[in-house]
Amino acid sequence: MAGNKSLNDEALELRRRGGRWLKALRESAGLSQRDFARLIDIEYYTFISQIEIGRGRIPTEKYAVWAKALNVDVNEFIVQVLQYYEPLIHKHLFSGKVSAPVSSEAKVDQNSYLALKNEIRELQRLLGKKTLENELLRERLSQRNIGLPQMVSPTPALAAADNDAAEISGDGRTTKQRFEDTSA
CATH class of the missing domain: 1.10.260.40 (lambda repressor-like DNA-binding domains)
Structure with missing residues (x-):
């Protein structure tokens, strides 16, 4: 009582x-x-x-x-x-300990969503990497086509990728030559 x-x-x-x-x-x-x-x-x-x-x-x-x-x-x-x-x-x-029951369809949808989200991130990463590689290749090809030595790239990403060195093709031999940026 x-x-x-x-x-x-x-x-x-x-x-x-x-x-x-x-x-x-x-x-x-x-x-x-x-x-x-x-x-x-x-x-x-x-x-x-x-x-x-x-x-x-x-x-x-x-x-x-x-x-x-x-x-x-x-x-x-x-x-x-x-x-x-x-x-x-x-x-x-x-209380926060128990959540509303989730249907199996919702679980599958959430798992699919997370898998697709991770796949998109990976594709974006790879695309960025390929874009940089293509930019470097185009620059090198254009320098070779006009027969001029490659200059130090104005963009830090390209300069880092090139390691500030250019390949010069002359009489069939390939040599590495370093160019300094004197514009500063």
């Missing part, structure tokens, strides 16, 4: 806190109890008063109506109301 009294006291205290929360929402919406009762189509404003002092509960079928009248997201409103009216259910649903 003593255990039930303790539970009843806790439940009453939670309802009182919930009532204070609802009153604060109503007042922040600029509504009197009478105006709010009219807005949610309740005949007696004293019903609002009873809920705000913790002696009554919002009927579950009216949660959405109350949320809309108080300009609050319905889902957020229900989560808060459950905290005050059904603390055990709230604890099990929103």
